[in-house]
Amino acid sequence: GNSVTQMEGPVTLSEEAFLTINCTYTATGYPSLFWYVQYPGEGLQLLLKATKADDKGSNKGFEATYRKETTSFHLEKGSVQVSDSAVYFCALSQETSGSRLTFGEGTQLTVNP
Amino acid sequence: NAGVTQTPKFRILKIGQSMTLQCAQDMNHNYMYWYRQDPGMGLKLIYYSVGAGITDKGEVPNGYNVSRSTTEYFPLRLELAAPSQTSVYFCASSYPARNEQFFGPGTRLTVL
Numbered sequence: 001g002n003s004v005t006q007m008e009g010p011v012t013l014s015e016e017a018f019l020t021i022n023c024t025y026t027a028t029g030y031p032s033l034f035w036y037v038q039y040p041g042e043g044l045q046l047l048l049k050a051t052k053a054d055d056k057g058s059n060k061g062f063e064a065t066y067r068k069e070t071t072s073f074h075l076e077k078g079s080v081q082v083s084d085s086a087v088y089f090c091a092l093s094q095e096t097s098g099s100r101l102t103f104g105e106g107t108q109l110t111v112n113p
Numbered sequence: 114n115a116g117v118t119q120t121p122k123f124r125i126l127k128i129g130q131s132m133t134l135q136c137a138q139d140m141n142h143n144y145m146y147w148y149r150q151d152p153g154m155g156l157k158l159i160y161y162s163v164g165a166g167i168t169d170k171g172e173v174p175n176g177y178n179v180s181r182s183t184t185e186y187f188p189l190r191l192e193l194a195a196p197s198q199t200s201v202y203f204c205a206s207s208y209p210a211r212n213e214q215f216f217g218p219g220t221r222l223t224v225l
Contacts, residue, residue, distance in 0.1 A: 004155075034213075042218060042219075043117075043203055043216035043217055043218045043219050044156075044203065044205075044216040045216070046213050046214070046215075049213065089155060089156070095209075099144055099207055099209070099214075100146070100158055100161055100171065101146075101148075101156070101158070101205075101214060102158075103155035103156045103157075104155050105153070105154055105155040106153075106154070106155050
């Protein structure tokens with residue numbers, strides 16, 4: 001079956017530091033890949049997505065590239081802000097399964113001033 | 114648009130009680146989903162629906178039931194609540210083949 005593995009957290013950074021959160025996946029065929037963000041006390045929001053190999057998703061300074069050869073979708077940001085503190089989830093979906101999302105376990109990010 | 118709405122926001126149940134978590138969406142999405150999120154864990158799919166009258170099990174359906182009589186509503190029923198069902202429950206919806214899911218704010222349920 002499908003699975004998503006994220007780097008273990010939590011991650012604590014200082015403001016303006018570089019962020020990488022690793023994500024690898026196992027799936028048959030060609031899944032779509034996502035990063036969702038969850039701010040404290042809220043539901044999940046889509047941060048970015050990529051639907052085919054070599055696509056780069058980007059939003060709010062975050063980027064991730066769909067690497068089929070390494071089955072990875074690592075999240076990066078060049079300079080984090082305190083407001084980026086949240087839980088980040090990597091996920092995949094396939095249309096053949098009703099577009100169901102399979103999530104990683106999430107990575108808690110804390111950015112200190 | 115209100116998007117995806119869920120009620121209640123919080124609930125405490127006693128073991129053996131039952132309740133229905135409500136979910137509604139006003140985006141005319143065909144697909145709807147129920148997930149649970151346990152502390153420090155990712156989301157697990159409980160049930161999903163690809164249209165009115167059609168539902169299917171996800172990864173962790175035991176102890177839950179769903180129905181989908183209209184496009185807008187997708188209630189989740191807990192029968193005989195157990196402490197293992199203490200969790201945060203999220204409802205989501207999406208267009209077919211669009212992949213992006215829109216999430217509600219969640220219901221925090223505690224079973225004592």
